[in-house]
Amino acid sequence: MIIAVPKETGKLEKRVALIPETAKQLVDKDFEVWIEKDAGHASNFLDSAFEEAGAQIVADRDKLFSKADLLLSINTPPEEDLGKLQKGSVLVCFLWALQNEDTVDKLQQQGITALGMDAVPRISRAQNMDALSSMSSIAGYKSALIGANELDRYLPMMMTAAGTIAPARVLVLGAGVAGLQAIATTKRLGAKVEAFDIRPEVKEQVESLGASFVEVPDVGEDTQTEGGYAKELSEDKQERQRQVIHEHAKKSNIVITTALIPGKPAPLLITEQMVKDMQPGSVVVDLAAEQGGNCELTEPGENVVKHEVKLIGPLDLPSQLAYHASKLYSKNMLALLDHLIEEGELHFDFEDEITLKTTITHDGEIISPMLKESE
Template sequence: MILGVLKEPGNETRVSLHPEAVKALVGSGNQVLIEKSAGLEAFLADELYEEAGAKVAERDALLSTAQMVFQIQPLAHEDRAKLSPGSLLVGVYQPLVAQDLVKEIAGQGITLLSMDAIPRITRAQSMDVLSSMSTVSGYKAVLVAASHLPRFFPMLMTAAGTIAPAKVLIIGAGVAGLQAIATAKRLGAVVEAFDTRPSVKEQVESLGGKFVEVPGAVEDKSAGGYAVEQSEEYKQKQREMLEKSIIKSDVIITTALIPGRKAPVLVTKEMLVKMKPGAVIVDLASINGGNCEGTIDNQTVVVEGVTIIGNSALPATMPEDATKMYSKNVHNLLKLLLKEDQLNLNFNDEIIKGTCITHEGSIVYPPLTK
């Protein structure tokens, strides 16, 4: 199988495959083409890929030659047109959100695998890109918040007096939220966390956070670990309980997402007015509209004296380790897909069935075929 790794567009600094994965793939009989300078932003020179057994290629030659093409960000229409018939494309495509793009790709006869669609089941944990990248986002969100906050995170006892520790609220205790709790605690903050899933209370407390519990939440185990839509009565209780924690917080990290839907607004402008001047919000749900009123994706704004940082691309700010993690996820998926260097697109396997979005001119992703 000929595998082609492309240089990412725009400000994306990660690359799909690390030289470690390339070495293993070449060793198992595959040919790997890497676009010139594809890994430079992740501190991976072309020479490292060549030492691993890859061949450096120009973009057009790679697109027309590779049987399987890797680019994290969605491939542009003009690039997709250069792919050879029957090619397989691997990246992060948000199929529930970008449905028009999915239809276009299906019409081009391209087989699309979207790494963010991998089922959240035990057997697929080693391939779970969302969890890997959420780990990076949760960690970096706290560091970004600390750099913008005009106060210390830890308690300090000095000759000039005692400085009280920062109060940090984490909204959403998934992978990103839990990593944010752990990081904020390591920096010495007092941490509270809220989630609609009562089952995460133990995890929050094990990391040293206080769990803000709102009774009456609905939890759906079939949702793959995600939060689900709640009743209006619960939402009202949630607003009242959250407001108490929000207005006393120095830092808020929001991570609440519902797959395929606009992010729920949990921090309103009325709450912002009551917050401390100089407080900081890092909204990790900004790509889907944000959990905070006033959030603008990939921008930093000040609303009612509160700094709101909308950033959906934090993994790209840590490209070296983020690339290693993403590449490991992709390589583990390829172990399932490639048998003796031949493509094994077995739709009886729930991982492949859940990850494959388009095939042979049709949309095959179950949530889009109902």
């Protein structure tokens, strides 16, 4: 079996799907591993390291795609490359199937088995395969550093001969993996941290990190999906939520927003009026920028100032820590392959929850329950 890893083509993308360490583990299991030339260069994994691990460096991208039995990537390759995959081959990447129906249709028609790293179920057995959590943790950490760097004041309390400086106030919206890492990082930097989430069950996690939990009274409905994600609230409850956030945002120096709903645009949490009411020089770091943003004024990929507030809309944050992001993703990928491979061959047992939910297409059919439910 030829396991192939292409160089990522995204403008901001610096990660690679396998690192030399995991490539060697696959080579030791008698798989033939092909790495496109310079695929790991941007994340400081050089071709020479892959060669030392026993992988082959392939300069011909067309050959890489056309001969691959199993193609591993970070993002879905461009359509022109997907067309070169042979029928029956397997693609594993961040597919985002709900948002990319045309790509799913193409893979289905082409007879490609496609697995979405973003679709790995959040269950205990799959924790070591959960690339979405790995990348979200990196994004949350980096968002805290961006906020601290953009703010024109200290984060910690400082006692100086000229007087005592109060700690900066940070508000984190969304206490999933990214939010919890943002809380932990800003807390370690010395800020006074508050966090909001529509799921009351995360309160204990927030408080265990030393932050205060902001509650919206009387939400009165189930706020969490089976997979642990936040559900979309009714409009009147969203408005009540925004009123509470408004009061806390006015007092905050940094607001970090992380709220996402799978398959839907990011929920609006910070309105223009809220931004107007924030203190001059405050910073909003919107981690949901790629899905439209949690802030009404966010411009994805841009750093702008509106109403004297800095609005940061970062894209592909994990690539800013490409070395460790690649390392974690590679380990997630290897764990998934270990789950699927039996006696040197990929085995798809759709009675197994991990295999069922992660597989999007197989043998010309839609497998994913998530996609079937959305029809």
